[in-house]
Amino acid sequence: MSEPSVHAGVPAGPGVGAGAVPGGEAVRTGVPEVDEVLARLGEPDGAGAEQWAEVYEDVHARLAATLAALDRG
Structure with a gap:
């Protein structure tokens, strides 16, 4: 039996876009x-590992x- 996907329930899409999980739609x-921070995940699309890091x-x-x-309230 395989482990469930970390991104289970995230609809598949054509590629990685702003704030998207790989192979999914924007989160x-x-x-x-x-949401503003997650949008950064689409910036280095097609870039090398150093820029992704x-x-x-x-x-x-x-x-x-x-x-x-949020914890500080």
């Missing part, structure tokens, strides 16, 4: 700050800061 959370590091840091701000 929308309804939280503007989070920079984007992922930035996205991670910005999401962590957003979560910390």
